[in-house]
Amino acid sequence: MILLTNDDSIVRVSTFLLVAKSEEQLANDRAWLEQERYWLVHRRGFTAVTKLPGKSGSMDDLATGVGTGKIRANPPQYDRSEDLAQLRFLNESSVLHTLRQRYAANLIHTYAGLTMLIMNPAVPLAIYSEKVAHLFRRCKSADMPAHIYSVAQSAYHSMLSLRRDHSIVFLGRAGSGKTINYKYIIKYLTIVAGANNKVLTLEKLNSIWTVLEAFGNAKTVLNNSATCFAHLFSLDFDQSGQIASASIQTMLFDRWRVARRPEGEGTFHILSRLVLGAEGNLRRDLMLGDLNPTDSNPYVHFNVSNEDKVQQAGLFKMVYGSLMQLGVSELENKIIFSVLAAILHLGAAGAAKVSTPTSNRSSYHSSSPGSDYGNRSPAVDDWTGQDALDGFVIGLYSEVFNIVAALINRHLSVGTHTVNTILVFDCPGFQNPASCGQQNGATFQDFCFNYLQERLQLLFHNTALVATRDRYTQEQIEVICDDTDEVSPEGIVNILDNIPSNNSSLSLAMRSSQLDLRQSDSTPGLLWLLDEHRSLPSQQSFVDSVFNVYREREHQTLINKAAGNHHLLIQHCQGTNPVLYNTENWTKLAREHPSTKAAVALLLESTHNDMATVFTMSRSANISSTLGGSLAGIDGTQSLRRASSIRRTFTSSSAAAIKRKSDGLIETLRRSKVKFVHCLLAQHNVAAVDGTKEYFDSTINVPLLRSQIRGAEVLPAVRLYKQGFPECMQLTEFIRRFGLLASSSNSTEASTPTPTDTKTSIEEILFGIDLDASSYRVGLSQDRAGPAVEWSGAGRMRSVRPRHVAFIHENPPPALPNLPQNPPSYV
Numbered sequence: 001m002i003l004l005t006n007d008d009s010i011v012r013v014s015t016f017l018l019v020a021k022s023e024e025q026l027a028n029d030r031a032w033l034e035q036e037r038y039w040l041v042h043r044r045g046f047t048a049v050t051k052l053p054g055k056s057g058s059m060d061d062l063a064t065g066v067g068t069g070k071i072r073a074n075p076p077q078y079d080r081s082e083d084l085a086q087l088r089f090l091n092e093s094s095v096l097h098t099l100r101q102r103y104a105a106n107l108i109h110t111y112a113g114l115t116m117l118i119m120n121p122a123v124p125l126a127i128y129s130e131k132v133a134h135l136f137r138r139c140k141s142a143d144m145p146a147h148i149y150s151v152a153q154s155a156y157h158s159m160l161s162l163r164r165d166h167s168i169v170f171l172g173r174a175g176s177g178k179t180i181n182y183k184y185i186i187k188y189l190t191i192v193a194g195a196n197n198k199v200l201t202l203e204k205l206n207s208i209w210t211v212l213e214a215f216g217n218a219k220t221v222l223n224n225s226a227t228c229f230a231h232l233f234s235l236d237f238d239q240s241g242q243i244a245s246a247s248i249q250t251m252l253f254d255r256w257r258v259a260r261r262p263e264g265e266g267t268f269h270i271l272s273r274l275v276l277g278a279e280g281n282l283r284r285d286l287m288l289g290d291l292n293p294t295d296s297n298p299y300v301h302f303n304v305s306n307e308d309k310v311q312q313a314g315l316f317k318m319v320y321g322s323l324m325q326l327g328v329s330e331l332e333n334k335i336i337f338s339v340l341a342a343i344l345h346l347g348a349a350g351a352a353k354v355s356t357p358t359s360n361r362s363s364y365h366s367s368s369p370g371s372d373y374g375n376r377s378p379a380v381d382d383w384t385g386q387d388a389l390d391g392f393v394i395g396l397y398s399e400v401f402n403i404v405a406a407l408i409n410r411h412l413s414v415g416t417h418t419v420n421t422i423l424v425f426d427c428p429g430f431q432n433p434a435s436c437g438q439q440n441g442a443t444f445q446d447f448c449f450n451y452l453q454e455r456l457q458l459l460f461h462n463t464a465l466v467a468t469r470d471r472y473t474q475e476q477i478e479v480i481c482d483d484t485d486e487v488s489p490e491g492i493v494n495i496l497d498n499i500p501s502n503n504s505s506l507s508l509a510m511r512s513s514q515l516d517l518r519q520s521d522s523t524p525g526l527l528w529l530l531d532e533h534r535s536l537p538s539q540q541s542f543v544d545s546v547f548n549v550y551r552e553r554e555h556q557t558l559i560n561k562a563a564g565n566h567h568l569l570i571q572h573c574q575g576t577n578p579v580l581y582n583t584e585n586w587t588k589l590a591r592e593h594p595s596t597k598a599a600v601a602l603l604l605e606s607t608h609n610d611m612a613t614v615f616t617m618s619r620s621a622n623i624s625s626t627l628g629g630s631l632a633g634i635d636g637t638q639s640l641r642r643a644s645s646i647r648r649t650f651t652s653s654s655a656a657a658i659k660r661k662s663d664g665l666i667e668t669l670r671r672s673k674v675k676f677v678h679c680l681l682a683q684h685n686v687a688a689v690d691g692t693k694e695y696f697d698s699t700i701n702v703p704l705l706r707s708q709i710r711g712a713e714v715l716p717a718v719r720l721y722k723q724g725f726p727e728c729m730q731l732t733e734f735i736r737r738f739g740l741l742a743s744s745s746n747s748t749e750a751s752t753p754t755p756t757d758t759k760t761s762i763e764e765i766l767f768g769i770d771l772d773a774s775s776y777r778v779g780l781s782q783d784r785a786g787p788a789v790e791w792s793g794a795g796r797m798r799s800v801r802p803r804h805v806a807f808i809h810e811n812p813p814p815a816l817p818n819l820p821q822n823p824p825s826y827v
C-alpha cells in the first residue's frame with residue numbers, strides 16, 4: 001500500500017537530503033562523470049560501458065544500433081528520475097534505463113515533460129484508493145509525484161484556473177492499460193470534485209463500467225477483455241468546480257465483431273453471458289433454453305470451462321443489476337435482451353438463398369420461425385445470404401449498443417448550466433497480431449483501430465512539438481533544440497486517409513501518372529481507395545488498386561506489397577511497428593449491407609409498441625435535450641444536445657465514415673487543452689496471458705519498450721520540453737500576481753499600462769529577484785492570449801523542490817527477480 005503524507009518533517013528531511021550533498025558525495029559524482037560511462041546500443045538492448053582513459057576514437061561509433069550517437073549514461077542518482085526531463089544526458093537508452101529502474105521498484109508512472117508514461121504492471125497495485133486520491137486534492141502540478149491521479153488533478157486545477165475545457169487522451173498498444181487508467185481518471189475527478197445531487201457517484205461509475213465492458217468488450221488475441229469501442233466521457237463542471245452533469249459518447253468501431261469475429265477471438269461478452277446467466281421468466285420468455293451451448297452458432301461461442309460458465313452467469317446478473325441501478329426499467333432491460341436473444345436465435349437458424357417469384361433478384365431469408373426480414377434487404381452484387389444475415393445482426397447489435405449508451409446518458413445528464421468540461425478519451429489500442437505469433441495478417445477492424453491511434457499520435461505530435469515551436473516563433477523566443485531525428489506521423493496518416501484534392505475517381509487516380517498525383521497533392525489514401533473500390537470490376541483486388549497508386553519509391557518506406565494476393569505491410573508508428581494486413585474481404589466490410597439499415601428500421605417501426613418507443617427514444621429530442629454539457633459534440637459541429645444526429649453520423653460503416661468519425665473526434669479534442677498519457681507494455685501479450693504474475697516476473701522486453709518509446713515520440717517531446725519554456729503565464733496575469741514586487745516608480749497602478757510598460761515592469765521584477773535569466777523569457781506577441789512569460793522546463797526540478805506529498809511503500813513490493821539495482825547491462 002502506498003501512503004502519501006504531507007507531514008512537514010518528512011518534507012523537510014527529504015528536501016534536505018535531495019538538495020544538500022556532502023563533500024564525499026560531490027567527489028563521487030565528479031569521479032563518476034570523469035569515468036565517462038556510455039551506453040553501447042545493440043539490437044537486443046544496451047550495455048553500460050566505460051571509456052578507457054587514454055584511448056582515442058569516438059564512443060559514438062559504438063552506437064551502431066540507433067544512429068543518434070548521443071549515448072552518454074547518467075550518474076546513478078538519476079536512475080529513478082521521476083521526470084525524464086531531469087536526466088542530465090537525455091538519450092533513448094537513458095530513458096529506457098530509467099523506466100526499467102522505476103518499474104523494478106513498482107514505480108510505473110514517469111513524467112515525460114508534460115506527458116505521463118505508464119507501464120502496465122500486470123498485477124494489481126494498491127495505489128488507487130480513495131485515501132490516496134484525497135492526498136492529491138488541491139495539489140499543483142509541480143507538487144505531485146508521478147501518478148495517474150496527478151494527471152487528473154492537474155487537468156482539474158488547470159480547468160478551474162484557466163476556465164477552459166480540458167481533455168485527457170490515452171494512447172498505446174492493445175492491452176497496455178489505457179482503459180484501466182481512463183477509469184482511474186474519472187474515479188479521481190468524481191471523488192475529488194464531488195457531484196451535485198449525486199449525479200455521479202463511485203457506485204454509478206462501477207455500474208457504467210460493468211455495463212459497457214459487457215456490451216463493448218471482447219476477448220482478442222492481445223487482450224482477454226479488449227475494448228472494441230471508443231468512448232469519450234464528458235464531465236461537466238459548474239461554477240464551484242463540482243460535477244453538475246456527465247455523459248458518454250460511444251463509437252462502436254468494431255461493430256462487425258458480432259457477426260464476423262476473427263479466428264480465435266470472441267464476440268461481445270454480453271451474448272454468452274446472457275445465455276449462461278439469464279434465469280426464470282427472462283430465460284423462458286426469450287427461449288434461451290432452446291439454445292444449446294454445444295451447437296455451433298456464428299454469433300456466440302461457449303468455449304469456456306465449467307468454472308468460467310459459473311463466473312459468466314454471475315457477471316450477467318451484475319450487468320442486469322447495474323442497468324437497473326442506472327435507472328433502466330425492467331421493461332427496457334427485457335427489450336434490450338430480447339434483441340440480443342433474437343441475434344442468438346438468428347445465428348442458430350442460419351440463412352438460405354431463395355428466389356422470389358416477383359423478381360429476378362434473389363433475396364435471403366433466415367430459416368428462423370417467424371422471420372420475414374429478408375424481404376427488407378435486397379441482395380446486391382456479390383452479397384451472399386450469410387452476408388445479409390450478418391449485416392442484419394450488425395444493425396441490431398449496433399442499435400442495442402447505442403440504446404445502452406443513451407440510457408446511461410439519460411441517467412447522468414442533467415439539463416443544467418455548466419461552465420467547463422473535462423473530456424476523457426479511451427479507444428481500442430494499437431493492434432499487431434504478429435506480436436503474439438499470429439501470422440495470418442491483421443484484419444480490417446485492426447486497420448481501423450490503428451488508423452485512429454495514428455490520428456491520436458499526430459494530434460500529440462502537433463500539440464507537443466509543432467504548436468510549441470510555433471508559439472516560440474510567434475513570441476520570438478529562441479529555443480535551440482535538435483529535431484533532426486524527428487519523424488512526423490503525418491506521412492502515414494496521409495497514406496491512410498488522404499482525400500484527393502481534385503476528388504478524382506479511383507480509375508482516374510490509377511491512370512494518372514505518379515508525378516501528376518504528387519504535384520496536385522492528390523495521392524488518395526487507403527480509406528478513400530476502399531470507399532471508391534466498389535466502382536471497380538470485382539476481379540481487381542484491393543491490394544492491386546493500392547499498388548497501382550503507390551508505386552512511388554518515396555512511399556516504400558511506409559507501405560509495401562507483401563507475399564500473398566491480399567497482403568500489404570504498413571510501417572506504423574514512425575516505422576517502429578510494421579503491421580502485415582490481410583485485405584481479403586475489406587471491400588465488403590467497408591460497405592454496409594442494406595440489411596443493416598433494414599434492421600434499424602425494423603426496431604424503430606416495430607409493431608411491438610414498447611420496443612419502438614425505446615429505440616426511438618435514443619434518436620428523439622427527448623433524450624438529447626436532457627444532455628447537459630458546454631462542450632461541442634464529437635462530430636465537431638454542435639453541442640452534445642444534438643446527440644441523436646451525432647450518433648447517426650457514427651453508425652455508418654463505410655470507410656469514409658471512419659475518417660469522418662476520426663475527424664470529428666480530433667477536432668473536438670483539439671478545441672480543448674489536451675493532456676496525453678502514453679501507456680506502455682513491458683512484455684508482449686501481458687493482457688492475454690492467464691496466470692499473468694508468473695509470466696510477468698521476467699525482465700523487460702527492451703526492444704519492445706524501445707519501439708513504443710520511439711513510436712510515441714517521447715524523446716523529441718521531452719527534449720523540447722527540457723530546452724524550451726513549457727510553462728507560461730500571460731503578462732497581465734503575472735502583473736496581477738507579482739506586481740507588488742515592482743519598484744514604486746514602475747508601479748502599474750497609476751495608469752493603464754501599455755504592453756511595453758508591462759513587459760519592462762516584468763523584466764525588472766524578474767531581474768530584481770535575481771532569477772537565473774536563462775530560466776525564463778518574456779514574450780512579445782500581441783496575439784489574442786497576450787504575450788506571455790515562459791518558464792523553463794529544465795528549471796522545474798521536481799526532485800529538489802519541497803514536496804507536499806511523498807511516496808512511502810508501507811509493504812514494499814518484492815523486487816522483480818533478475819533485475820539488479822544497478823545492472824551493468826541489459827540484453
Ligand SMILES: Nc1ncnc2c1ncn2[C@@H]1O[C@H](COP(=O)(O)OP(=O)(O)OP(=O)(O)O)[C@@H](O)[C@H]1O
Pocket residue numbers: 120121122123124125172173174175176177178179180181222223225226227228427428429430679686687
Ligand atoms: N495499472 C494497472 N494495474 C493493474 N493491472 C493493470 C494496470 N494496467 C493494466 N493492467 C492489466 O492489463 C490488462 C489490460 O489493461 P486494459 O484493458 O486497460 O488495456 P487497454 O490498453 O485498454 O487494452 P485494449 O486496447 O485492448 O482495450 C488489464 O486487464 C489488467 O490486467
